[in-house]
Amino acid sequence: MSSIYQHFRPEEKHFIDTVLDWKEYVENTYAPKLADFLDPRQQFILKSIIGEAADVKYKFFGGKEQSERKRVLLYPEYFEPSNEDFQVGLYEIEYPRKFIRLEHPMVLGSLMSLGVKRDKFGDILVDEDRIQLFSSEEIEQFLMAEFREVGRAAVHLKKLPIHEAIQESEEWKEKEISAASLRLDGIISSVFNISRQKSQTLIEQKLVKLNWKTVENPAAECMEGDMISARRLGRCRIIELLGTTKKNKSRLKVGILK
Template identity: 45%
Template sequence: MESIIQHFRRDEQPFIEMVIGWTREVEDTYAPKLTGFLDPRQIFILGSIVRSSGLQFEVHGVFTEPERQRALIYPEYYEPVPEDFQVTVLSMKYPAKFMSLEHRDILGSLMALGIDRSKFGDIRLEEGIAQFAAAEEMKDYLKTNLTSIGKSKVRVEELSSSEALIIMAETWKEELHTISSLRLDTLVASLVNCPRQKAASLIQNDKVKVNHVVRNQQAFEVNESDILSVRGSGRFKVISIEGRTRKDKIRLLIGKLE
């Protein structure tokens, strides 16, 4: 376990301790443990720790190719079913001719209700319809209290069995990048094809996010499963670290959202 934990970042330690607590709970009770919605990096960390403890896990986020998902940690004897994940999909219809909704509008309204981010998952939009995944226990509260997005009134309803889930046509183009270190400024320079000095400026001016969090330290180290957003240049994800070259450079397989 220690050999695995040492590879994670210091600021990830609270989450690591939480995962270790979950695994111990499963070991002690011999019963499954359901988490809140996790981002890809958190799922990567959870998977590393759970596998090292001899337990198993599955994730579920309802939508096709979801980003945020709930995880179920369970002992070997257990066979999970979809109902174990306690995820519901809530839907809102809005007059697209008179208003436009963006992901950040819905996210902001949910956060304004004081709801923890772990209680809801992906948000999907198409013209006139918005859908988002939520923990089952939040369903009634959201239907009652989420009555407006910005200045527009909305009505939240549970998605009926006859309604289709919104499918996002996301395409990630794979690229191989060779860099001298895992420093954030080094990777950003490679991703957007700019001098390292300009990459440093982007980072210092809060234009770079890692896993949805602004990172303004140039020396911050990226790792597998990280998702990067560079303002004006798009989104990227570190799919895997492919090893080193003969000149000791690091080879990364990167996904770029097209």
Template identity: 50%
Template sequence: MSSIYQHFRPEEKEFIDQVLEWKRESAEMYAPKLTDFLDPREQEIVRAVVGTQDESAVAFFGGTVHSERKRAYICPAYFTPEDKDFEIALYEVSYPDKFVSISHPHVLGSLMGLGLRRGKFGDILTDGKRFQFLAAEEVGSYIELNFNQVGKTPVTLNKVSFDQAFIQEEEWREASTTVSSLRLDAILSAFTKQSRQKVQALIKGGLVKVNWKQVENPAFECTEGDVFSVRGAGRAKLLTIEGKTKKEKWRIILGIIK
């Protein structure tokens, strides 16, 4: 098992243990295991741990082609799940948009206010004005009964089919730059074009996520594949670490959301 852990960060051990348990349950009972919605980093871990080398396989689906958050379906390798096996519902939020406006954080905040785990919800989609969200079917009736306002705005929910989902496609642009170290504050300073001091304040203030988890340590060591989210500044990904320059700086390539 140690060979699995060495490929990931120490703080990811607990989730790896959870995935190993899911895999064991599925294999021993010859039955599929459907998880909650997972962020892309968690999906990466599940894919690596379950693998395709033995009797187990894993498939992912989040409701749409471009879904970021997806449920994992761990099952015997001979089985190929269909979309319906992932038990996902798509809801459209209706509200008086001529008189009020709501935003992605408002919708997420109201969903979390229902007392359910974040894992019960997938992506929140928008066409700029209207909103939709994906949710686990097992909590559907509870959501339909209790989700009746966003902030102070009264809303109603309509269950719609996946082919009515708003298309959310992110475009990344590449940017080559140099940084003095691979610390989080150095990388984010290059990404946001702000001073290390300002970036450190953002990190310590809880406004930064790495791989969808809040990180408050400016000295956090970054590696290829890490995805950064900075409140108010958007998202970036550390695509490549190209090595050191003659002046001992790290040359990196960032992917930045357009």
């Protein structure tokens, strides 16, 4: 069992144990297990633990194909999952658009202030003055009743069919890069073509997030499945570690969103 943990960060041990519990549940009950929304790093960890040839299968769904945050359904071989099994709802935020403009951080902050955990919400979609969000249908009644304000704006939710989700125009560009190491500052430097010193400054100024958490250590080691965001530069996702070059540099496949 300890051999599993050595491939991941110490702080990820709790999530690994949770995935193992889900797997054991499906094996013992021969019934599907639906979990909350996972970020891309958590999805990668789950894929690594469950594997492709196991008796327990898995599928992700977050509302649409390009969703970043997705719910996971673990199930036995006989089960054939459909999108409805994921209980993902799409909700449009209605508000006085003529007088105020809402943004992604404002909406997320208001949702979190309700005391609901982040893993109950999926992606928040923005298209000019339209804002939608994916959420677990299990908390739909609570959201409809309690989500009434964002900033100073009065709001209410309107449920929509999943196929009416906003189609955002953002495009990830895949690219292979080489970096001196897997240190966070080195990855940022290589991905965004800036100096190592500048990437270190960004990290020290708390302008960089690793898997949605602010990181102040330039030497933090990056792993496959990690999401990195640097303010004013963009975001990147480590898709795959490709080994090392002849000069002993790390080779990586990354997705870049600017």
